Amino acid sequence: MIKLINVNMWDLDISKIANLSHGIKRNWYETRTEEELNRDKKLLFQLWDWGHLSVFEFLQLTFFVRVPIFTARQWMRHRTGRYLEKSLRYTKVNEDLKQYETNNEKANRKMRVIYAFAKEVYEKIIKEHHLKPEEARAILPLGLYTEFYWQIDARNLYNFLRLRLSKHAQEDIRQNAQQILDELSKHPKTKNLYQLYINSLSKEEDINELLNKDN
Numbered sequence: 001m002i003k004l005i006n007v008n009m010w011d012l013d014i015s016k017i018a019n020l021s022h023g024i025k026r027n028w029y030e031t032r033t034e035e036e037l038n039r040d041k042k043l044l045f046q047l048w049d050w051g052h053l054s055v056f057e058f059l060q061l062t063f064f065v066r067v068p069i070f071t072a073r074q075w076m077r078h079r080t081g082r083y084l085e086k087s088l089r090y091t092k093v094n095e096d097l098k099q100y101e102t103n104n105e106k107a108n109r110k111m112r113v114i115y116a117f118a119k120e121v122y123e124k125i126i127k128e129h130h131l132k133p134e135e136a137r138a139i140l141p142l143g144l145y146t147e148f149y150w151q152i153d154a155r156n157l158y159n160f161l162r163l164r165l166s167k168h169a170q171e172d173i174r175q176n177a178q179q180i181l182d183e184l185s186k187h188p189k190t191k192n193l194y195q196l197y198i199n200s201l202s203k204e205e206d207i208n209e210l211l212n213k214d215n
């Protein structure tokens, strides 16, 4: 589950910020005319094409993410993001914590046995052997879900999407990357950014197959 919970400014404000390099100080998004906004949209795409990318770092997006631990490990290799993950030192795993399932029902049946056993032993070593949750978590499977907040700027989010929508990435994180695109398409402040990303991603050979399938 991926939810876009905060965006620090409108995507077209990236153009306002870039204008200062020509000494032009502009109003923020809310007080601009329709004509100005159209010009800003054109400039947004031009900045991207020119590779004037540092200005995209002003736009910061915060997501809530719930994924299996193994996906979170792949995610956190993206060092330019900021992360705050739910701690298994300070909280305990619940009985009903979501667990990863595959498309293979026979395999799932076997996996569920291990998940249930791991959770049972986890509870026992805490209750009967007085281990702290921070020690007991050592036996938890990678398929249990974790939760974190992720903040990333618009430049590095594109890098994440490009790498994780690729057919070389694992299917699970590819689906998460698509959910991020869906969130961007729905949020009023990121609709132009979404268009810009789609435009750029569709030029990537190992991605456009996936985009064409869904759009």
Ligand SMILES: Cc1cc2nc3c(=O)[nH]c(=O)nc-3n(C[C@H](O)[C@H](O)[C@H](O)COP(=O)(O)OP(=O)(O)OC[C@H]3O[C@@H](n4cnc5c(N)ncnc54)[C@H](O)[C@@H]3O)c2cc1C
Binding pocket: 077, 078, 079, 080, 081, 156, 159, 163, 164, 168, 169, 170
């Ligand atoms: C298909 C796939 C398979 C992978 N397999 C493995 C694996 O087996 N093992 C593994 O450990 N990782 C693996 N990775 C992770 C990969 O090596 C990257 O760490 C990850 O994709 C993050 O990419 P990034 O460095 O571009 O992103 P970020 O860390 O967000 O960095 C963004 C950009 O900032 C710049 N940057 C960031 N840090 C530095 C720096 N220190 N020096 C110079 N420039 C920097 C680079 O331009 C970089 O592209 C895999 C990734 C993919 C997509």
